[in-house]
Amino acid sequence: MSDGKILAIDDEKNIRHLIRSEFGLEGFDVTTAGSGEEGLTKFNQDKYDVVFLDLKLPGMDGIETLRQLKRQSSSTEVIMITGHGEIGSAVTSMKLGARDYVTKPFKLDELLRLTRQVLQDRRSCAGDDRFRVGAVCRGDDKTIVCPSPAMTKIYSAVKRIAPTDTTVLIQGETGVGKDVLATQIHRSSARSKAPFIVLDCGVLNQNLAESELYGHRKGAFSGADDRKRGLVEKSHKGTLFLDEIGNIDLDLQKKFLRFLETGKFRRVGETEEVQVDARIILATNIDLYDAVRKGRLRKDLLYRMDVVSLPLPPLRQRREDIPALAAKMIELYSDGPNAVTIAPETMDILAAYHWPGNIRELRSVITKALIFAEGDVIRPDDLPRHLAHDQHGAGRPLKTLEEMEKKHIIAVLAETGGNQSKAAEILGINRKTLYKKIHKFKIFS
Ligand SMILES: Nc1ncnc2c1ncn2[C@@H]1O[C@H](COP(=O)(O)OP(=O)(O)OP(=O)(O)O)[C@@H](O)[C@H]1O
């Protein structure tokens, strides 16, 4: 068995060859396509774990291809391959559901590490690749407690509601940690030893037949050789996590509403109702009220769902969490505590950036920085360049000339190992002037 099936869509032949040979050597099964159209055709013919998708393609471009891929299967993991100066589109693609991106020219190591990370994430919360079904979702050793007041409030709400059987609706932008929180609720409930079944409602529409959801009796349709329990039934005594509930097909909503209200449903081809005792957790990254206004979601279903709401704020609205998350991620992904540290200037950039991909994006930035960092400190240069030029961020307050001067002197002194003669020479000032400045800025005190 291969490590994973990859579909690489790129119009550059060399890149396709490179990916095929290198990822092949690493044990992956790689299929390539030279255009978006060809990629989609191949995607429809087989199942893939990860798609690498070039942003700039002749004909159908990367963004449109991504849209279509996601429409076919919203749980497909896509890593974008972008050129310099395409960061805006990279961010758009993350909003459309791409998992991450690499910038050309990229290091194969980086892409490999990212791919492994994506696959590991899927496996830890997943069973089948069409819908994530896990007996129990692992990975809580990597869950970091966020210290912001907003999140502290959420945690205390979780503590209160976890032991109850209330339906919970988790709302938040992509990457804020909705899956992580749903898992936490399940784990801290009395149902923790029972299954945690994850259903991606976006996938439900096209690929997942009603029989997969509710099961069927033997002979209900040709091919139904045995009686089969559906996913809903498998969550009996446990938790049913309905992810991307905003994408649920209109046709399915009525039956779903009945199930939410009564816990009852019918297997396909059977007349008798089955009762399931499942705790329901729902997640959405779209505004459900808006979906109702647009006619994509039944009003009665929304009212039934909106029982206890947990709105997870985007990372940019709880910047206090950024240093804590970043430091802990470094500890988790490097060789333990203090093996690598973050320079204060780097932290300034992380704290000011607007994080459209939220915690997922932060993690991706940190893992990349760990690859680029030389030595044991992450410096601003180790971050993707667009972070420092963030137009949307709160904007770091502009520094005074004196602050800049002080920073620069400190940097040069650090470089010369504290040798003031050398530092003065580099700075183009005489030793006496440097000495005065060191004194004035209290650099060594
Ligand atoms: N508290 C946390 N501690 C550590 N990592 C976290 C935490 N919350 C989120 N993450 C990281 O961010 C990633 C995204 O989290 P999660 O999948 O829960 O987000 P989501 O809100 O469900 O996103 P989407 O809307 O795209 O499904 C996770 O894979 C994990 O790496």
Ligand SMILES: [Mg+2]
């Ligand atoms: Mg999610």
